[in-house]
Amino acid sequence: MERRSFLRGAVIGTSAAAFGGTLMRGAAYAAPAQPGAGPYGPLGAADANGIQLPSGFTSRVVARSGQRVGSTSYVWHNAPDGGACYADGTGWIYVSNSEISSTGGASAIKFDSSGSITSAYRILSNTNRNCAGGKTPWNTWLSCEEVDTGYVYETDPWGVNPAVRRAAMGRFNHEAAAADPVRRAVYLTEDKSDGCFYRFVPSTWGNLSSGTLQVLVAGTATSGSFTWQNVPDPDGSPTATRYQVSAAKKFNGGEGCHYANDTVWFTTKGDNRLWQLNLATSTYELAYDDSLVPSGAAPLTGVDNVTGASSGDLFVAEDGGNMEICVITPDDVVAPFLRINGQSSSEICGPAFSPDGRRLYFSSQRGTSGSSSGGITYEVTGPFRA
Template identity: 55%
Template sequence: MSHKTLLRTGPLLQGGMSPYGPLGLPGADGLALPSGFGSRIVARSGQKVAGLTWHAAPDGGACFPDGAGWIYVSNSELPLLGGASALRFRADGSIADAYRILSGTDLNCAGGATPWHSWLSCELGHRGRVFECDPYGARAARPRLAMGRFKHEAAACDPERRVVYMTEDEPDGCFYRFRPGDWGDLTEGTLEVLCASGSWQVVPSPAALLKAARHQVDDARHFDGGDGCHYAGGVCYFTTKGDTGLWAYDAQTGTLDRLCAGVRAITAAPSGDLYVARETTEIDVIAPDRAVTPFLRLDGHDGFELTGLAFSPGGDRLYFSARRGRAEGSTFEVSGRFRA
């Protein structure tokens, strides 16, 4: 699936006409959507879905192909009881199954999908780990300790350079990349950190037993609370929650730009459009021509955060969760004619 890349120069263009038209009135679930789009809640924290009690504090998510259907995976940012769950959808969109793919881990916040169809679930706790999970539920999850021990937020795979980018949720967190010895096997490899000079330097001790990973390289560049992360079209986009920034690391040129503020979560559509969750309960579209326009608004959910944005493999359904703190949460599906 190819993605167009956002232009690297000039400001984003706020306002203007959305490619989908104006938002309509909120539906029964509180979502205000453009004409031609529909929505439903596919899971609620504490309630059964296909026999599974859906987890609290739903966070990062991703979709995976499954024959004629697909799977949506969602993390749980709960202390000690976090982990991740999966929803299996049939080709007609009905839910066939729900099951756990990771249990007994701590504060599983965001993560990222791999090109070989595994899910990287990231622990946010002190000396957190990255767990590689099987979204199909056939294999047990495994920790990938070579990817470092720190407050992991999100991960994004770059298949061209064969690295995995990672964010760190610290007030002086870093932006990392992991270079596995063999692409497709994350058991061993080299952890590197982005430096102020624009170069990447090796983190001497990824296990961080005596000194935090972010403090091991003097020239390391620091960010105010690394958050969401997504790779598309030669660019790794990531957000920083401290200053609500949206950043773009152009892996082809090695340059880093701050695109805008007010963003928490991010994903990309097959069209090349970016979909970004705001600090408010809104999701905007950023088109390849840099125009920023509203796509949806969730009313009646003050104090909630939108997380886990992900498109189905066919690009016709967008999933996300709305959560408040580490308690209640709902996982939504928006369907319609997204532009190709």
């Protein structure tokens, strides 16, 4: 997988076949990440918030579902899910979805330069099971509905401009989105056991009101080359988008999605995999697969949301598993970064770094109660490597 040298994936063709469901080893593709010593050292004892962290890191609770955020009058939403951070003068904003049926939407918390909460507010209302999403280069938040007829809504993290439904981006079981300013496309995951991986190419970059929805086409192997093919009817009616292109590659439960440096990574929860698309070479491979880790040794299971740090490290949140966020380094080592104790009926959602890279935000969707009304949003501060 070796993210610092992904261009070596350029060698493709019939030799890039897979045997027995695993990658063919050789010069073309690197082996998926394996367990090892993480860059931050072992986890310490649980802190007052029940979070185990490496030495030098601390946590705090910034919001709880059903309770006022800090000293503001705004009540935090239930079932906090996908999120992102935005620079705001000398401070920043953290945006979070609400995965609630019919009344989901999204909210935001504004911080000053010291990290103190200055305000909180709603940026999207009365939408359906807003799960993950993605940040655009023009600083909007794409909030995705995780239902079979779901839409993408483009929202304003500052809460000034009204949210807009972007129907051209397709109507399907949306999960996450990741914008690629080089190819001027937005990649989209689909949370179905036979889901697809899509890209939306706007007619005008920076304007998502019109464009072309395409689906990734590839073989059944776990590595190889890929192409894109137009989805004939993005509205998905009467035929669902994932069934409209017969050669579309199917993925088992698409979840998180992250773009950086001509590469897009996305997770599939049905088979606990992290996939890597090398966009400069139009090749794909496995970056992580828990079934390729020695039995009982996989530190990362229940793969879900994913984000990246400036260091090139990927941070992958678990839905279940040990309730961990694991780090996957550019040297293909996977290790736990943090663990939440006493919340086995929850999942970790919405990992996102503050603009300076010193704070990591995320939520436990159902907290200690195991209910959507028990969500907790956290901040972890510490010596993240640059």
